[in-house]
Structures are given as C-alpha cells and as structure tokens.
Amino acid sequence: MRRDPTTRRARPARPLISFWRDRRGVSAVEFALIAPVIVLMYCGMAELTQAMMAQRRVSNITSTIGDLVAQTGQAGPSKLNDTFQIGKIIMAPFPASDLKMCVVSITADANGKDTVAWSSTSSSMPTCPAQGAVLTDVSVGVLPANQSVIMARVTYAYASPIKLVLPNAMTFTRTYYLRPRKSDVVIWNNDI
Template sequence: MSARQPRPAKRSLKRFWRSRDGASAVEFALIAPVLITMYCGMAELTQAMMAQRRLSNIASAVGDLVAQGSQTGPLKMADVFKVGDTIMAPFPVTGALKMCVASVTSDANGKDTVAWSKPSASGMTNCPAAGSVVTDVPVAVLPANQSVILSRVSYTYTPAIKFVLSGGLTFNRTYYLRPRKTDAVLWNLAS
C-alpha cells in the first residue's frame, strides 16, 4: 500500500502543472499594472494638455484686453489678471499662474525698450522690467517706430494623480499684440 500512495500525488502534481484553469487570472495579474499605469499616464497627459491650452487662451485674452484700450493702470491690470485666473479655472492658480503684460516700443534704430511692465506676481523672472531693452521680439512683429503689447504667461501644472508624473510641468506662452486705438498703450496710475 505504501508503494501506491506516491503515484496519486505524482499524478495530481502533473495535473496541476498541465491545468489551464487559472491562466487568465495569472495573465491579468501580469498585465493589470501595465494597463493601470498607462491609464493614469493618459489621464495626467490629458489634464496637462488642457492646462496648456487654457494658458494659450489666457496669454491671448490678457494681451488683447490691454491692447484694446488707449491707457491702462494698476486697477485695470488687477481686473485683467482676474480674467486670467477665471479662464484657468478649474485648475488651481494660487502660486502656479503668473502673468505679465508690458508695452514694448521700438525707436527709429529698431532698439526695443520696455515702456511699462506689470507682473501679476512678484518675483516673476521672465517679466521684463520697465526701461529694459528686450532683444527677443521678432522684427516682423515690432518694426521701427512702433509699439506692441507683450503678454507673457507661465503656469506650473501639478498632476492630481502623481502616479506617472511625480513633479510639475511648467508651461510658458508669449503673445504680441498691436494696440488698436492708439500707437501705444500708456500707463496711467489713476486707471
């Protein structure tokens, strides 16, 4: 009798290795982490693309609002920056969204100088200071003896899931718009 006991154990071991009953579960367990990672990555990528498109809309709208007037000032600029915050909703803007509007004028020699500049947040590094010379404005955009409104916007996108993209992405947009009513939009402290 003792010689027959190993045979059933040997047969059940062979049946276990040949059985395909749990193959689907094992395959799913191997593929599921890859699929979940891809799904989370696509969700994060989609949200980042939406934030980037809203940022382009903000740069265009903020610059356009300033270019429509003949003068602007601190009160009008505060309202313009609120419009930018509203466009970015539902994405968080506190500390992430930075806007800058400046008037750049070109002299007869083609030297581009910042007439005035207003950042939405202090410490914005890519906002040119008033009186500074800028060299990155294309000549086709700002010919000699002309003026243009420079609108620069920066947004640091932080993903909600943080599964695939652990850090934030910083998007930057720059728009140049010509003043519509006058040759140059003037800065007025009372406005």
Template structure:
C-alpha cells in the same frame, strides 16, 4: 514506484493540464501595466490641459489690453482676474502673468513703456528697459511702432505624481498690436 506516490503524480499532472485559472493569472500579470498606463495617460492629459490654458491666458490677456487705448491699475487687476478664471480648475498659486508695452524708435531700438505683473513674474522687463533684439522677434515690431507683450508662466504639479513626479514649467509669450491707438497708455487708478 511506490503506490502512495501515484495519486500525487496524477494530481500534479492534472494541475498542469487544468486551464480554469489562466484568465485570472493573465489578468494579474497585465493589470499593473494597465493601471500604470491609465495613470500616465491621465497625468499627461492633465498636463496638456494646463499647458493649453497657459497659452489661452497669454493670448487672452494680451488681446484684452490691445483692444484698449489705456490701461488702468483697476483694469489690469480685472484682466489678471480673467487669467485666473481661465486657469480654473487648476490651482493658480504658481500662475504668473506679465503685460508689457514695448515701443520701437526710428532706429529700431525697443524700449519698455510700462509693465504690469501678477504674482511677481520674474521675467517681466521693467519700465524704461531697453530690450535686446532677440526679445521681440523680427517683424513683430517695426520701427516707430508699439506692441503689447503678454507673458505667462505656470508651474504644473501633477496631483497624482505617479508617472510625472516632477514639476513641469510652461511659458508662453504673445505679441499683439494695439488696435484703437498707436500705443496703449498706462494710467494710474
């Protein structure tokens, strides 16, 4: 073995035995996984917060209507403004809200008395529509009574789009009985 190769072998052997950079190498391997995990958790928590706010909006706007004997256009606009405020700090451009009064006749046929929408809610039934039996769950609307149906939908888009690149759509529907009268009447103005 030539003498000029011996120092190289000893340096190479020393390199493999040296443990000074092990922590830096381990960190370099684990750091990308931890960053992905952190971003994914942040996105999931933001989506869960948006979903909860959609539920809160549907419950709140329905409850506000059910507490009144009448609903005017001005009051409906104020209620929808409250829904927008609940959604903050999330953008409200994709927030859709719908308030519907549904009455049942003596035979149990469910009919829409009135409906009011915010941001053109696509699944909001029109006034006079006869609803299928599956729209209002059994036991929620007895014969010859009415119920307020509050529907909310929201298209959540993650601001990071790292782990959740697609839009998540949240839908909530709440049914509340009128408290001050048999039905909530819709008045103009």
C-alpha cells in the same frame, strides 16, 4: 500473480500533473500579470492629458490678457488687476496659485531700439521686463521701427495630482505679441 491489496505501489504524482494541466485559472493569472501595466498606462495618459489641458489654458490666458489690453487705449493698475483676475478664472479648475502673468508695452524708436514703456505683473515674475528696460529679443517683423506692441507673458508650474508618471512639476511659458488696436500705443494711466 495477484497483487496484495495491502501493499501499494508508489503512483506518479497525479495531483501535480492534473494541476499543471488545469486551465481554469489562466485568465486570472494573465490579468494579474497585465493589470499593473494597464493601470500605469491609464494613469500616465490621465496625467499627460491633464498636463496638455493646463498647457492649453496657459496659451488661452496669454492671448486673452494680451488681447484685452491691446483693445484699450489706456491701461492702469485696476484695469490690469481685473485682467489678471480674468486669467485666474480661465485657469480653473487648475489651481491659480502657481499662475504668473505679465503684460508689457514695448515701443521701438526710429533706430529700432525696443524699450519697455510700462510693465505690470500679477505676482513677482523674474522673466517680466521692467519699465525702461531695453529688449533685444523682439524681432523686427513683430515690432518695426516707430511702432508699439503689447507683450503678454504667462508662466504656470503644473504639478500632477497623481505624480505616478510626472513626479516633478512642469513649467509652461507662453509669450504673445499683439498690436494696439484703438491707438498707436497703449498709454499707462494710474487712475484707471
């Protein structure tokens, strides 16, 4: 029997089968599925790296401003303003608007009572103890009786520019204690 050329029998869907077996676009599809994950990981690592750099700068600022004051025999308003400006310069390229610095001289009497002799801040900082305040959180190993230390405290609110992985600001706080070097105590002098 011969087939009539005018009547066609329904063929299976060859184009669908050939489309399913075609492997030419597999790489593009795989990349489209993986790309969002890779971009998220890249942005996350960039954000975390920037946050770690900001945290490291906060540590450097704290030790530097404390060290600068501990090296002098006297401190005053203009000298501390210059010291705080140095801290802002160290913070670059991060914005220094959220940077808060505090330098405090703490003395201990013969009984080990720790009292703030003087205090200076770069801006309002609630965690900076005021002059005359009695501190109870300084260990004896840091401040023995009849001695003095300089306490430097810095806080910085880091806000990520990308805000993909870190949408909220992170606050970094560092506190360093340094012994005065040129004298037993760093004296406050309003004239310098």
